[in-house]
Amino acid sequence: MQKEQLSAWLADGLVKAGLSGQPTLERPKQADHGDWATNIALQLAKPLGKNPREVATLIKSTLDANPHPLVSEISIAGPGFINIRLNGAAKFAVVADVLKLRDSFGNGTARAGENVMVEFVSANPTGPLHTGHARQAALGDTLCNILQTQGCKVHREFYYNDAGNQIENLTRSVQLRARGIEPGSADWPDDGYRGDYILELAQKFSSTGGSADDANAVRAFAVNALRAEQDKDLTAFGVKKFDCYYLESSLYTDGRVDKTVAALNASGHTFEHEGALWLKTTDFGDDKDRVMRKGAGGYTYFVPDVAYHVTKWERGFTSVVNIQGTDHHGTISRVRAGLQALDVGIPKGYPDYLLHSMVRVMKGGEEVKISKRAGSYITLGELIEWVGKDAVRFFLVARKADSEFTFDIDLALSQSEENPVYYVQYAHARICSVLRDGGLTADALAAADLSALSHEKAEALATKLADFPSLVATAARDLAPHMVPYYLREVAAAFHTYYNAERFLVDDPRDRAARLALAAATAQVLKNGLGLLGVSAPERM
RNA sequence: GUGCCCGUAGCUCAUCUGGAUAGAGCAUCAGCCUUCUAAGCUGAGGGUAACAGGUUCGAGUCCUGUCGGGCACGCCA
Numbered sequence: 028m029q030k031e032q033l034s035a036w037l038a039d040g041l042v043k044a045g046l047s048g049q050p051t052l053e054r055p056k057q058a059d060h061g062d063w064a065t066n067i068a069l070q071l072a073k074p075l076g077k078n079p080r081e082v083a084t085l086i087k088s089t090l091d092a093n094p095h096p097l098v099s100e101i102s103i104a105g106p107g108f109i110n111i112r113l114n115g116a117a118k119f120a121v122v123a124d125v126l127k128l129r130d131s132f133g134n135g136t137a138r139a140g141e142n143v144m145v146e147f148v149s150a151n152p153t154g155p156l157h158t159g160h161a162r163q164a165a166l167g168d169t170l171c172n173i174l175q176t177q178g179c180k181v182h183r184e185f186y187y188n189d190a191g192n193q194i195e196n197l198t199r200s201v202q203l204r205a206r207g208i209e210p211g212s213a214d215w216p217d218d219g220y221r222g223d224y225i226l227e228l229a230q231k232f233s234s235t236g237g238s239a240d241d242a243n244a245v246r247a248f249a250v251n252a253l254r255a256e257q258d259k260d261l262t263a264f265g266v267k268k269f270d271c272y273y274l275e276s277s278l279y280t281d282g283r284v285d286k287t288v289a290a291l292n293a294s295g296h297t298f299e300h301e302g303a304l305w306l307k308t309t310d311f312g313d314d315k316d317r318v319m320r321k322g323a324g325g326y327t328y329f330v331p332d333v334a335y336h337v338t339k340w341e342r343g344f345t346s347v348v349n350i351q352g353t354d355h356h357g358t359i360s361r362v363r364a365g366l367q368a369l370d371v372g373i374p375k376g377y378p379d380y381l382l383h384s385m386v387r388v389m390k391g392g393e394e395v396k397i398s399k400r401a402g403s404y405i406t407l408g409e410l411i412e413w414v415g416k417d418a419v420r421f422f423l424v425a426r427k428a429d430s431e432f433t434f435d436i437d438l439a440l441s442q443s444e445e446n447p448v449y450y451v452q453y454a455h456a457r458i459c460s461v462l463r464d465g466g467l468t469a470d471a472l473a474a475a476d477l478s479a480l481s482h483e484k485a486e487a488l489a490t491k492l493a494d495f496p497s498l499v500a501t502a503a504r505d506l507a508p509h510m511v512p513y514y515l516r517e518v519a520a521a522f523h524t525y526y527n528a529e530r531f532l533v534d535d536p537r538d539r540a541a542r543l544a545l546a547a548a549t550a551q552v553l554k555n556g557l558g559l560l561g562v563s564a565p566e567r568m
Numbered sequence: 569g570u571g572c573c574c575g576u577a578g579c580u581c582a583u584c585u586g587g588a589u590a591g592a593g594c595a596u597c598a599g600c601c602u603u604c605u606a607a608g609c610u611g612a613g614g615g616u617a618a619c620a621g622g623u624u625c626g627a628g629u630c631c632u633g634u635c636g637g638g639c640a641c642g643c644c645a
Binding site: 051053054055056057060064066069072073079104105106107108123151191192193203239275292301302303304305314315317318320321322323325326327329332352353354355356357358359360368380382384386425426427428430431432433435438446447449452453454457460461463464465497498501502504505507509510513516517523526527528529530532533542566568 | 580583585589593603
């Protein structure tokens with residue numbers, strides 16, 4: 028808001044100076060440099076063949092000739108930065124904005140008009156959700172929330188396979204368990220699922236009177252039970268309901284797979300080799316060609332994958348974000364190549380991917396290997412039980428998706444009171460407590476005379492609050508949900524610092540109202556930010 | 569071996585399309601509760617941004633190489 032106004036003024040000043048360029052405004056790292064800075068003079072210096080400071084001086088003179096009501100001072104520093112200092116009223120104007128906009132403060136138009144699908148979790152119903160799914164669920168849910176603030180329609184989708192080899196393997200494992208055959212015995216297949224949950228499924232199935240010989244019944248029971256279990260964990264994790272659960276099997280039954288194969292054949296990018304049908308994905312940047320139909324018959328998984336992504340396009344999603352583990356990054360070039368081969372107008376970079384690395388889990392000083400088949404891994408449900416939903420979500424989103432992350436259970440347990448999430452939540456609860464004691468209505472706070480604010484720490488806090496809208500916009504643009512937890516920590520720190528620097532409940536009614544208004548605005552921003560993360564904003568702790 | 573990702577303080581990580589003196593938390597050390605929630609605040613120490621080159625006014629950020637780690641390289645999904 029403020030930033031946009033200043034950008035427009037700056038761009039206008041550039042034109043008046045006879046220059047052309049896209050000025051960007053950023054916060055100087057050093058607060059004493061000013062409130063905003065632009066490096067436009069440095070960028071224009073080279074094409075103009077001039078000294079950067081000379082260009083900066085030219086720009087400054089036109090800006091000085093057309094003063095902006097929010098700006099108190101313009102200065103040139105270093106190699107040619109133009110620093111802008113705002114007047115006091117401008118710095119605290121954000122407080123009134125927040126109190127007026129409330130839950131919608133932070134909303135913007137960075138992705139206005141887009142129809143976006145985010146596909147995430149997409150776990151096959153062959154076992155409970157593990158920590159990798161937890162990271163994906165936290166990232167996906169948060170990203171959806173962020174995108175939704177930026178003017179686009181967001182569709183949450185969960186894709187899974189209810190009929191493939193892995194499901195048959197699951198079915199067989201449950202059948203064997205029902206018959207009393209255990210993992211490790213001579214009759215147990217190498218690739219059987221070994222987890223204890225298989226035995227539980229077998230017992231539950233038997234107790235309903237089902238026969239282990241009835242593979243269809245076992246399959247339906249197991250898939251159903253595991254899907255229900257997954258949804259239970261996701262709900263406990265605070266993940267909003269998916270708009271659609273898409274079944275891979277439906278791509279076969281509704282003929283989309285055959286249709287896709289026919290279209291690919293018609294495209295001229297397929298060929299037969301050694302009894303198999305191949306797609307020449309190397310025509311589109313893949314590093315080797317891929318088999319579509321095996322010599323023994325049946326399609327490889329990537330064919331329904333392409334067919335699936337065609338439906339995303341046909342369903343009108345102009346933008347698609349797939350959240351996947353980095354272990355699947357090899358599929359990206361394949362899927363994109365398949366879509367390009369079809370030549371139906373799908374953009375080259377479609378779909379987008381947000382890749383996350385696996386979550387390592389340390390427990391008792393040892394790494395717990397994640398393997399569904401070995402049956403040894405930490406589930407999402409266990410994580411929540413141990414550390415709490417809020418802490419798990421905050422932790423998993425608070426780092427870049429592609430950085431490796433070791434979740435040390437013992438550390439999280441022993442230091443559960445020192446988790447960063449509590450720091451942010453505490454700031455919110457602290458404010459709520461002060462506001463309760465303050466006794467002013469929301470209307471009174473919104474009407475507070477903000478010119479009563481002057482403390483340096485109050486300025487720093489207000490400046491931080493004003494960053495929220497552009498932060499959310501950047502996070503949406505860059506698919507970077509990890510920026511939100513970091514920002515919230517900074518807001519909380521700025522508040523705690525101010526809290527210790529100046530009292531709120533003072534006698535002077537004007538000072539009191541203004542300070543409480545700043546506190547209320549801070550609480551609102553914390554609440555909005557925590558809401559994006561799906562983390563609660565407690566009023567008491 | 570080939571491709572992609574990563575390497576920043578003792579540990580976990582930020583650094584927003586290349587910008588000013590690389591920042592937080594945890595841990596360590598020294599202080600602050602008769603006063604609105606001490607789950608807090610203030611201060612200190614801690615760095616050749618893996619290494620070596622290159623591009624330019626300027627590189628943690630871009631390029632090349634080396635070393636180290638992760639992932640993927642199947643007519644599995």
